[in-house]
Amino acid sequence: MLFKILFVKQKVLNKVEVIKMNYLEKNRNTWNAKTDIHIKSDFYSNDSFLKGRNSLNDIELKILGDIKNLSILHLQCHFGQDTISLARLGANATGVDFSEKSIDNAKNFARQTNTKAKFICSGIYELPKYLDQQFDLVFTSYGTIGWLPDISKWAEIIARYLKPGGRFIFVDFHPVVWMFDDDFKMFKYNYFNDGPIIESCTDTYTDHDTQIQQETVSWNHSISEVINNLLHKGLEINSFDEFDYSPYDCFNETVEFEPNGYRIKHLENKIPMVYAISATMKTNKI
Numbered sequence: 001m002l003f004k005i006l007f008v009k010q011k012v013l014n015k016v017e018v019i020k021m022n023y024l025e026k027n028r029n030t031w032n033a034k035t036d037i038h039i040k041s042d043f044y045s046n047d048s049f050l051k052g053r054n055s056l057n058d059i060e061l062k063i064l065g066d067i068k069n070l071s072i073l074h075l076q077c078h079f080g081q082d083t084i085s086l087a088r089l090g091a092n093a094t095g096v097d098f099s100e101k102s103i104d105n106a107k108n109f110a111r112q113t114n115t116k117a118k119f120i121c122s123g124i125y126e127l128p129k130y131l132d133q134q135f136d137l138v139f140t141s142y143g144t145i146g147w148l149p150d151i152s153k154w155a156e157i158i159a160r161y162l163k164p165g166g167r168f169i170f171v172d173f174h175p176v177v178w179m180f181d182d183d184f185k186m187f188k189y190n191y192f193n194d195g196p197i198i199e200s201c202t203d204t205y206t207d208h209d210t211q212i213q214q215e216t217v218s219w220n221h222s223i224s225e226v227i228n229n230l231l232h233k234g235l236e237i238n239s240f241d242e243f244d245y246s247p248y249d250c251f252n253e254t255v256e257f258e259p260n261g262y263r264i265k266h267l268e269n270k271i272p273m274v275y276a277i278s279a280t281m282k283t284n285k286i
Contacts, residue, residue: 023217031099055081057247076144080106087117155229162281244269
């Protein structure tokens with residue numbers, strides 16, 4: 001679970017400029033800096049997690065179903081709460097993240113909770129260098145793909161690691177959310193991917209008073225971009241759902257309308273805030 005922060009500065013670059021600026025290093029440095037803050041935050045409630053709280057939300061739990069004894073690859077796992085939660089539910093879970101500090105903490109938490117979750121430090125596109133295995137299920141959730149420039153490569157990785165007939169479960173913030181300015185007063189950004197977005201800010205979604213200087217690079221990805229790339233890599237879409245709330249209080253101008261259900265106060269239930277995809281890898285993998 002890696003949350004994309006709200007945009008405060010935008011600059012569109014071409015592909016050559018993206019390569020030169022080393023977006024991966026910028027983003028990794030930021031997430032290394034964020035990790036200690038996140039672990040100590042009320043947002044993640046790490047103390048209660050270590051005592052047994054399951055960090056997964058109802059949205060993904062209902063789609064996942066019974067995962068006992070399934071092998072699961074969890075992409076972009078941050079410091080491993082959801083990966084360990086999957087393991088607590090009986091899965092053989094492997095978490096992947098590009099932040100060294102996140103993975104170090106994830107391994108430590110797996111030891112503390114006496115769970116068998118495994119963790120690999122790697123960027124998504126580089127994962128084949130470190131992992132050669134197929135899984136019953138690939139899972140990723142909340143604020144992940146915004147850090148990736150190429151959704152075709154992302155879908156290729158998912159297809160590579162799924163067994164024939166294996167499932168892919170994806171839950172993320174709806175791209176409509178990323179069109180707004182910080183206070184959800186006006187549309188400011190393109191729904192479609194029209195290039196990288198450079199962000200400069202000094203706080204993080206768990207603590208707006210924290211002062212950490214950071215520059216990150218992210219991308220907006222439309223739902224059609226996501227679904228079409230999954231289809232092109234041989235996955236069949238089984239379900240697609242949209243939700244008019246967020247299970248996390250991670251945006252400005254929110255109101256909790258029910259326990260663990262947050263909406264933008266002045267927008268009420270008028271916009272989608274989260275979407276979920278369940279897909280299956282074709283038995284004749286392409």
